Amino acid sequence: MAEASKFLRLFAKEQQHTEHWLGQRLANVAEELDETGAYRLTTEELAFGARVAWRNATRCIGRLYWKSLHVFDRRETTTAEGVFEALCEHLSFATNGGNIRSAISIFPEARRGKAPVTIHNHQLIRYAGYKDDATGLVIGDPASVGFTRFCEALGWKGNGTAHDILPLVVETAGHPPAWFEWPEAITLEVPIEHPTEPGITALGMKWYAVPVISDMRLEIGGISYPAAPFNGWYMGTEVGARNLADAGRYDMLPKVAAALGLDTAHHFTLWKDRALLELNTAVLHSFRENGVKMVDHHTAAEQHEHFERIECRHGRKVTGEWAWLIPPMSPAATSIFHKEYDATVLKPNFFYPEKEAR
Ligand code: HEM
Numbered sequence: 001m002a003e004a005s006k007f008l009r010l011f012a013k014e015q016q017h018t019e020h021w022l023g024q025r026l027a028n029v030a031e032e033l034d035e036t037g038a039y040r041l042t043t044e045e046l047a048f049g050a051r052v053a054w055r056n057a058t059r060c061i062g063r064l065y066w067k068s069l070h071v072f073d074r075r076e077t078t079t080a081e082g083v084f085e086a087l088c089e090h091l092s093f094a095t096n097g098g099n100i101r102s103a104i105s106i107f108p109e110a111r112r113g114k115a116p117v118t119i120h121n122h123q124l125i126r127y128a129g130y131k132d133d134a135t136g137l138v139i140g141d142p143a144s145v146g147f148t149r150f151c152e153a154l155g156w157k158g159n160g161t162a163h164d165i166l167p168l169v170v171e172t173a174g175h176p177p178a179w180f181e182w183p184e185a186i187t188l189e190v191p192i193e194h195p196t197e198p199g200i201t202a203l204g205m206k207w208y209a210v211p212v213i214s215d216m217r218l219e220i221g222g223i224s225y226p227a228a229p230f231n232g233w234y235m236g237t238e239v240g241a242r243n244l245a246d247a248g249r250y251d252m253l254p255k256v257a258a259a260l261g262l263d264t265a266h267h268f269t270l271w272k273d274r275a276l277l278e279l280n281t282a283v284l285h286s287f288r289e290n291g292v293k294m295v296d297h298h299t300a301a302e303q304h305e306h307f308e309r310i311e312c313r314h315g316r317k318v319t320g321e322w323a324w325l326i327p328p329m330s331p332a333a334t335s336i337f338h339k340e341y342d343a344t345v346l347k348p349n350f351f352y353p354e355k356e357a358r
C-alpha cells in the first residue's frame with residue numbers, strides 16, 4: 001500500500017486532482033488490496049506512470065520529451081499472437097515513415113512474481129550474429145550470437161548475412177516460446193553513406209531506424225510490468241561510436257581508416273579518432289538524407305540542459321547517472337561532462353529484469 005499511495009499522491013499532485021478525489025481513490029485501492037492482494041491502475045494512471053518512469057531514467061539523455069510518450073495499454077493482451085499484433089502496431093506507429101514517435105506498449109503485470117508475457121528480445125529490431133566456433137569469426141552483430149542461437153533452437157533460420165533481422169520471441173504462461181518474423185514494411189533501415197568519402201559508402205554499412213528496448217521491467221506504484229517495450233529515436237553516437245565502432249560489435253574503425261587512407265601504424269596519428277569522426281558524420285548524414293529522425297550528441301546534450309531547467313522550475317530534483325549521460329564521443333565538448341548529477345533512483349522507473357527467483 002505504501003508504494004501505491006506514494007504513486008497516487010504524485011499522480012493527484014501533478015494532475016491537479018482534489019484532496020477529496022485522492023481520499024476516495026486511496027480508500028478504493030486499500031479495499032481492493034485487502035480483498036485481492038493487488039490493485040489496478042486506471043489507463044490514465046498507467047500512462048502517467050510510464051511517462052514519469054522515463055522522466056526518472058537517470059541514464060537517459062533524451063528525457064526532455066517525457067510528457068509526449070505515447071502509451072499503448074495492452075494489459076488485456078495475453079496470447080503470443082496478440083502480443084505480436086500489438087507490437088506490429090507499435091512499430092508502425094513509432095516508425096511513422098521516419099518521423100519517429102516515442103511510444104511504449106505495456107503488457108500484463110507480474111502476479112506472484114510470474115510474468116504472464118515474456119519478450120526474450122533485447123530490442124525488437126536487431127541484427128543476428130553468426131559465430132563460427134572453429135575460427136571465432138562472426139558474421140553480423142556479435143552482441144546477438146547467443147540470442148541468434150536461441151532463435152535457431154526454436155526453429156528460426158536466418159539468411160546468414162550481416163544484417164538479418166531477428167524474429168520476435170514471445171513466451172506466454174503455459175506455452176513454449178513462439179517466434180514471429182517482422183513484416184518487411186515495418187522494419188525501416190538506413191544505408192550508411194558518407195557525403196564526400198565514397199570509400200566509406202562502399203563499405204555497405206546500414207542500420208535500423210527505430211531502437212525499441214524490450215528487456216526492461218517497468219515499475220509503477222509497486223506494480224511490476226515485465227513486458228513493456230519502449231522506443232525513442234537514436235542519438236547518432238549510439239550507432240556510429242558504439243554499434244558500428246566497438247571492437248566487440250561491427251568493428252568498422254580499421255575499415256573506415258583504410259577507406260580514408262590513414263596511417264594506422266601508430267596511435268599518435270589519431271587515426272581511430274579521425275575514423276570515428278567520419279563514421280559518425282556518415283551516420284548523421286545518412287539518417288537525415290533518408291528522412292529518419294536522429295539527434296546528434298551536441299543537440300541531445302542541449303536538450304538535456306533544457307530538461308534540467310524545466311525540472312528545477314517545477315521544484316523537482318534532477319537525477320542522472322553522469323557516466324551514462326555523457327556521450328561516448330567528444331564528451332567534454334558537451335555541458336553534461338562539466339556537471340555533477342544526483343544518481344538517486346526514484347520510482348516509477350525502468351529496471352533490468354530481476355534475476356530468476358532463486
Ligand atoms: C526520444 C529519444 C530518446 C533518445 C535520443 C534517448 C537516448 C538515450 C541514450 C543515448 C541512452 C544510453 C543508451 C546506451 O548508452 O546504451 C538512453 C538510455 C535510456 N533511456 Fe533514453 N532516449 C530516448 C527516449 C527514451 C524513452 C522513450 C524511454 C522510455 C520510455 C527511455 C528510457 C531510457 C532508459 C531506461 C535508459 C537506460 C537503459 C539502461 O539502463 O540500459 N529513453 N537513452
Ligand SMILES: N/C(=N/c1cccc(CO[C@@H]2CCNC2)c1)c1cccs1
Pocket residue numbers: 211212213230231232233234235238
Ligand atoms: N535511443 C535509445 N537508446 C537506448 C536506450 C536505452 C537502452 C539502450 C541500449 O542499452 C544497452 C544496454 C547498455 N548499453 C546498450 C539504448 C532508445 C531506445 C529505446 C528508447 S530510446
